[in-house]
Amino acid sequence: MNLRLLLTSVVILLFASSTYAGAGYCAHGNNKRAAKTTVASPAEDYYDVKHLRFNINLTDTSVYVSGNVITNAVVTASSMSVYTFELDSSFTIDSAFVNGAMLPVTAVGWVRTMTLPTALIAGTAFNTQVYYHGLPPGGTGGFFNGITHSVSSGGTHMVFTISDPYVAKNWWPCKQSIQDKIDSVDMFVTVPAHVRDGSNGVLLSIDSVSTPGSWTFHWQTHYPIDYYLISVAVAKYREYRSYWHFSASTDSVLIQNFFIDTPTFNPAYKANFDSIGLFIDYFSSLYGRYPFWREKYGVCYTSLPGGMEHQTMTTIGVPNTYIIAHELCHQWWGDNVTYQDWRDVWLSEGFATFSEAVFLDHFWSPAAAKAHRQGLLYSALGDACGRVLVTDTSNSDSLFHQQTVYNKAQAVIRMLQYIAPSDSVFFSVLKTYQQNYALGHATTANFKALAEAAYGVPLDTFFNQWIYGRGYPIYKVSWNQSGSTVYVKLIQTRSCPSYTNHFSTPVEIQLHSLSVDTFIKVYNSLDTQIYMFDWAPTMTNAYLNQNVWTILKINGAITHDTKLSVGMLxxxxxxxxxxxxxxxxxxxxxxxxxxxxxxxxxxxxxxxxxxxxxxxxxxxxxxxxxxxxxxxxxxxxxxxxxxxxx
Ligand SMILES: [Zn+2]
CATH class of the missing domain: 2.60.40.3080 (Immunoglobulin-like)
Known part of the structure; x- marks a missing residue:
């Protein structure tokens, strides 16, 4: 997911000459809803969802939903006497069935329960079917509503779903557990004949006969998928298909994009999205083959002020290439490997944000990547006691807190690259993580263990400081040169002193002369530490962290202290x-x-x-x-x- 203000430091269009006016900020603070740390009822964990079959009716002008959803599941509790699911209280349930038998449904808020005539024992396969209709509390802005209706500035109506993190219940009867991936989904969506819809997986068929004035799109995916990654977008779309052939392979992936079919849809935007094949190829080289290549990758363009990484079909509202890259990289980070616990959402957002500068470095320039990293770090430093691990997972604002879960986390990953034995070892850890936990879940501890195995050193201090801990080091810096010996003195204090006594951290020092610069990686392990280097050029200044490798703030100006030396007195x-x-x-x-x-x-x-x-x-x-x-x-x-x- 990406909902932040777009950074102005980066030129935003890669393949187009025109510029984009800039996207608005998702005012998600105004849309807070009650949320939770896990399923709303423990009874949802009595079963494991295997397959979903949606048969729903949508339009482009209202968030009204009607239809039914069939759930195929297997009992995991020793004995299951109730079937419990979530569906917003604004919906009316017309009828509901378990194994073909119609049963009454009781409700406590949005938690719905059907009492079974006979308890089902562990391992029993069963199916349910819920017919429902209603006008849920949809929004107009995009995030945190479940389902949204909006009208573009060009007058195009659109309806699209964003279930992240806990609002799938606002458009379908569901089990909202990130730990239960659904093995496969059939999505039948009937829409008026003047619009189309995009969804997950493969578009198997379009039925324009059965319902006069409407047509039914049948999408199907066989890749395991989390509830919050299932989506539908409905608008007056034009479909653009192409195939990207992977480098050094005879395999290819379908790229299937849906753009608003009006003259006002900027062709420059389309050009950016048409470049997705290149991006897929590049990130496949870093993280392993695009995980869902046997089905497709695509985007549905909407009015969303950002993007949302729905599996195989991102919903997006900005044409910026690094945002396109961010959402694409979520297909690895978040979709292929999903965090086991919402506290670990940095394993998704941190890596997607990290990938933005990786993208800029490769497709734009090192200078663009550096400017981007500086902007992200500047944002992260604004939260003096920020922590990457989420404390309050019931709150959308803390789950998707830009300064920590996105911006500090990407800087931590960057630092993990800095302390790696080599770049190839660092990227091998990322690739191994993607392979080992493919189509499943992982935790911070899983990732840490892989990094430790590859680096050959314990990373407890690193993770305690940067993932579990709060704040960052602040440095007062002075330097001196005596002959060909340079002295640099670092005095470390902390932004959040009550949480961390000292940050043991690498720091990059830059020695600057009029003719040459040298970059040196040092380890800061003491609050006051003096470093000395043999360096003959006449030094004019020292700098810290110019390549944005680590998380730190500089306190005041860097000073030339002519009395600074080691051991002289x-x-x-x-x-x-x-x-x-x-x-x-x-x-x-x-x-x-x-x-x-x-x-x-x-x-x-x-x-x-x-x-x-x-x-x-x-x-x-x-x-x-x-x-x-x-x-x-x-x-x-x-x-x-x-x-x-x-
Ligand atoms: Zn994201």
Missing amino acids: DQKEFKVYPNPTQNHWELQDTNEGLALSLSDITGRILWEGKSAQGTTQIPGAKLPSGNYVLRITGGSEESNLKLVHW
């Missing part, structure tokens, strides 16, 4: 012998109990210990030759000594 107070050394060092004349830490010039801590009374050995026998920093802390006092190994 301190060494008179603490004696180190021998220095340089080929073996270990001895720190002499110390008091007992001073905290010692030895790090390399990138800030990676190699050894930590406490001083003894008199003399303390600093181990160095196995270290490669080079410069090191020994940090000595006692009370509020701190000294940094330059040690040399040769």
